[in-house]
Amino acid sequence: MGSTPTKVSPLAPKTYPDLAAIEGVRLAAVEAGVKYADRKDLAVILFDRPASVAGVFTRSKCPSAPVDWCRRVLPSGRARAVIVNSGNANAFTGRKGVETVNQAAAAAEDAFGCKKHEVYIASTGVIGEPLDASGFGKHLKNAGKMASQDGWEGMARAIMTTDTYPKMAFRTFEVEGRTYRINGMAKGAGMIQPDMATMLSFLVTDFPVASDVLQAELSRAVRPSFNSVSIDSDTSTSDTVLLFSALDGRKPVRDRKHAGVKRFSKALGEVLHELAMLVVRDGEGATKHIQITVGGARNAASARRIAFSIANSPLLKTAIAGEDANWGRVVMAVGKAGEPADRDRLSISFGGICVARDGERAAEYDEKETSAIMKRDFIEIDVDVGVGKGSARVWTCDLTAEYVAINADYRS
Amino acid sequence: MGSTPTKVSPLAPKTYPDLAAIEGVRLAAVEAGVKYADRKDLAVILFDRPASVAGVFTRSKCPSAPVDWCRRVLPSGRARAVIVNSGNANAFTGRKGVETVNQAAAAAEDAFGCKKHEVYIASTGVIGEPLDASGFGKHLKNAGKMASQDGWEGMARAIMTTDTYPKMAFRTFEVEGRTYRINGMAKGAGMIQPDMATMLSFLVTDFPVASDVLQAELSRAVRPSFNSVSIDSDTSTSDTVLLFSALDGRKPVRDRKHAGVKRFSKALGEVLHELAMLVVRDGEGATKHIQITVGGARNAASARRIAFSIANSPLLKTAIAGEDANWGRVVMAVGKAGEPADRDRLSISFGGICVARDGERAAEYDEKETSAIMKRDFIEIDVDVGVGKGSARVWTCDLTAEYVAINADYRS
Numbered sequence: 043m044g045s046t047p048t049k050v051s052p053l054a055p056k057t058y059p060d061l062a063a064i065e066g067v068r069l070a071a072v073e074a075g076v077k078y079a080d081r082k083d084l085a086v087i088l089f090d091r092p093a094s095v096a097g098v099f100t101r102s103k104c105p106s107a108p109v110d111w112c113r114r115v116l117p118s119g120r121a122r123a124v125i126v127n128s129g130n131a132n133a134f135t136g137r138k139g140v141e142t143v144n145q146a147a148a149a150a151e152d153a154f155g156c157k158k159h160e161v162y163i164a165s166t167g168v169i170g171e172p173l174d175a176s177g178f179g180k181h182l183k184n185a186g187k188m189a190s191q192d193g194w195e196g197m198a199r200a201i202m203t204t205d206t207y208p209k210m211a212f213r214t215f216e217v218e219g220r221t222y223r224i225n226g227m228a229k230g231a232g233m234i235q236p237d238m239a240t241m242l243s244f245l246v247t248d249f250p251v252a253s254d255v256l257q258a259e260l261s262r263a264v265r266p267s268f269n270s271v272s273i274d275s276d277t278s279t280s281d282t283v284l285l286f287s288a289l290d291g292r293k294p295v296r297d298r299k300h301a302g303v304k305r306f307s308k309a310l311g312e313v314l315h316e317l318a319m320l321v322v323r324d325g326e327g328a329t330k331h332i333q334i335t336v337g338g339a340r341n342a343a344s345a346r347r348i349a350f351s352i353a354n355s356p357l358l359k360t361a362i363a364g365e366d367a368n369w370g371r372v373v374m375a376v377g378k379a380g381e382p383a384d385r386d387r388l389s390i391s392f393g394g395i396c397v398a399r400d401g402e403r404a405a406e407y408d409e410k411e412t413s414a415i416m417k418r419d420f421i422e423i424d425v426d427v428g429v430g431k432g433s434a435r436v437w438t439c440d441l442t443a444e445y446v447a448i449n450a451d452y453r454s
Numbered sequence: 455m456g457s458t459p460t461k462v463s464p465l466a467p468k469t470y471p472d473l474a475a476i477e478g479v480r481l482a483a484v485e486a487g488v489k490y491a492d493r494k495d496l497a498v499i500l501f502d503r504p505a506s507v508a509g510v511f512t513r514s515k516c517p518s519a520p521v522d523w524c525r526r527v528l529p530s531g532r533a534r535a536v537i538v539n540s541g542n543a544n545a546f547t548g549r550k551g552v553e554t555v556n557q558a559a560a561a562a563e564d565a566f567g568c569k570k571h572e573v574y575i576a577s578t579g580v581i582g583e584p585l586d587a588s589g590f591g592k593h594l595k596n597a598g599k600m601a602s603q604d605g606w607e608g609m610a611r612a613i614m615t616t617d618t619y620p621k622m623a624f625r626t627f628e629v630e631g632r633t634y635r636i637n638g639m640a641k642g643a644g645m646i647q648p649d650m651a652t653m654l655s656f657l658v659t660d661f662p663v664a665s666d667v668l669q670a671e672l673s674r675a676v677r678p679s680f681n682s683v684s685i686d687s688d689t690s691t692s693d694t695v696l697l698f699s700a701l702d703g704r705k706p707v708r709d710r711k712h713a714g715v716k717r718f719s720k721a722l723g724e725v726l727h728e729l730a731m732l733v734v735r736d737g738e739g740a741t742k743h744i745q746i747t748v749g750g751a752r753n754a755a756s757a758r759r760i761a762f763s764i765a766n767s768p769l770l771k772t773a774i775a776g777e778d779a780n781w782g783r784v785v786m787a788v789g790k791a792g793e794p795a796d797r798d799r800l801s802i803s804f805g806g807i808c809v810a811r812d813g814e815r816a817a818e819y820d821e822k823e824t825s826a827i828m829k830r831d832f833i834e835i836d837v838d839v840g841v842g843k844g845s846a847r848v849w850t851c852d853l854t855a856e857y858v859a860i861n862a863d864y865r866s
Contacts, residue, residue: 381515
């Protein structure tokens with residue numbers, strides 16, 4: 043969460059999507075010198091005319107000052123500007139932190155000619171260090187001048203901390219003969235666990251939707267995406283997902299049953315899923331992308347708790363780093379979840395190959411065949427706990443010595 | 455949990471206590487070839503006359519076959535023999551596992567002339583591999599012949615897996631002019647999290663106590679000791695703590711209010727605490743012993759959940775490995791615990807030095823002074839969450855690249 047990465051994740055995508063322009067939306071990224079030298083670390087999204095907005099935030103009991111700010115302004119449902127800095131989370135900064143977000147919002151008001159409550163703020167980076175926003179006035183004015191409709195990738199790069207690649211995704215969909223789009227970006231590579239399971243994500247659509255519909259759709263869509271991934275079981279103080287509809291003067295759809303909302307909702311789910319997978323694949327030190335599917339649980343909530351118990355087991359995650367199909371550690375993690383599970387009906391598969399069935403090693407288990415599967419970079423683990431019909435799916439990555447190295451050296 | 459360690463923990467004790475003889479108690483360790491070559495891996499404790507017994511076990515929903523066995527025979531309250539093997543946990547071994555414990559108990563019945571329900575069995579090592587106990591008959595007979603009153607350290611070594619040193623502790627206490635003792639041993643270095651927070655521990659006293667009194671005292675004493683430590687948040691399928699009173703034909707104390715029980719209880723608490731600390735200090739890859747004290751919580755249970763949230767945070771544990779007093783990660787871990795906490799009254803100390811107070815960095819914070827504290831091998835973290843009077847203390851170790859190396863290579 044802050045140190046500049048030295049090498050790109052082996053799980054990085056080979057190409058990045060080109061996020062096309064959305065009418066009335068301009069972006070910029072500038073060098074504000076928050077922490078890093080010689081890189082852009084302050085980014086803005088500007089809406090020429092008010093956008094509607096929805097947000098989902100960390101459930102931490104110690105949220106950052108920007109999270110408090112966004113929660114406070116969100117009920118107005120209007121947005122004109124988003125300000126994001128990397129390098130400092132402005133978290134656990136007391137009264138100073140509150141002053142800093144006020145100062146940043148005032149600077150935006152001045153630079154962009156909007157109201158303070160139309161400004162959304164997010165910060166990511168080190169926790170506990172005061173954030174000096176005294177230069178934000180100058181930098182935001184500068185950003186306002188530079189902002190353009192093709193600034194998406196520039197911003198996706200400026201919000202990175204320990205991320206090794208920018209995370210972007212988009213979908214298009216048709217409503218009444220017109221093509222709309224959702225552009226999304228995210229950052230996050232560590233301190234990732236629901237809820238919310240990413241540090242920061244910003245999404246903009248040109249489909250005109252009212253804030254309350256937007257909020258309902260976002261709240262629903264984060265569960266199987268950002269809230270179903272974990273890098274290290276640690277939850278950030280700063281997690282923020284903001285979804286904007288760039289109305290650009292148009293009348294928004296207010297009815298959740300409108301045919302267009304269904305298509306928008308599907309596209310939103312896909313963009314969030316893609317971004318969530320990009321976050322997992324950039325997990326600090328990750329060499330494996332792991333999908334855990336639990337079935338046969340008492341209910342979906344129980345399945346989810348078992349799935350996260352497996353996903354967060356350091357012993358299983360290190361085993362997978364070592365390309366070892368160590369199903370004993372899956373048994374351990376099922377056992378420690380404290381949820382109903384029938385040890386003697388438990389079955390476990392790695393990559394579709396059954397390694398254990400009815401509470402013991404599968405008769406057909408073949409070490410060589412399983413080892414070949416463990417060499418892949420996407421590992422599917424399927425577990426049936428044999429007591430009911432509840433199921434859940436979550437994603438994580440392996441735990442490597444590189445994760446330790448990144449996080450042992452972080453502040454220095 | 456199984457591979458032979460190559461170097462001793464830097465936190466290992468400089469000397470080992472010499473556990474003195476207890477009348478009527480003999481021990482032995484032999485080479486049974488369960489997994490390791492050229493080392494003893496099967497140990498026994500033999501009571502010349504029936505001992506009373508108490509036990510506490512893993513709360514895993516997938517307990518091992520030996521745990522099931524011990525739970526079944528425990529209500530009889532009588533023990534004549536304890537059989538422990540390392541190298542294979544006989545966990546998740548289905549019907550075969552049940553047959554194996556039966557076979558082992560029958561072999562003990564034959565070798566030692568006791569009843570099957572007077573035999574206690576514990577196994578530690580790999581999960582999911584069938585354990586072949588066909589040779590146990592011969593090995594137990596051999597052990598019976600070799601058993602002696604000074605076999606304590608030999609057994610403490612034979613039950614080691616990834617442990618880098620044997621774990622032993624004792625206390626003596628006086629009751630009515632006579633000196634009694636408690637001898638204890640433990641093994642465990644990973645997959646350590648309540649409840650129970652160790653793999654295996656065996657304790658024997660010559661103070662004559664009835665099983666139900668013994669059980670009450672043990673159940674109480676494990677909470678602030680074995681149940682207050684975590685190496686890696688993972689809970690074993692095999693955790694077993696057994697406490698025996700070697701009656702050796704004497705009448706046991708049946709009244710929990712007996713003056714001697716109070717002294718016994720104090721000594722028991724001390725032995726368990728010492729063993730629990732030895733387990734933490736041998737945590738896989740550990741270089742730091744960490745004590746976390748949480749105060750100001752709504753109640754003790756809430757304080758304990760916050761303390762474990764801190765103790766199990768991979769990000770905090772890696773920071774400490776890097777000798778970084780990263781209090782931001784303590785804030786994060788408090789926040790993610792989901793328990794009542796007042797961010798703006800939160801204070802945090804490392805080694806008695808206040809680094810954060812009232813929700814922000816302490817004015818007197820001095821990086822250099824704090825860095826010096828982080829170089830110690832025992833790190834005390836004190837947190838006050840500012841909402842009430844509940845407190846709790848737990849212990850853990852740091853998370854290092856060595857932990858990953860040990861566990862990524864485990865089965866190979």
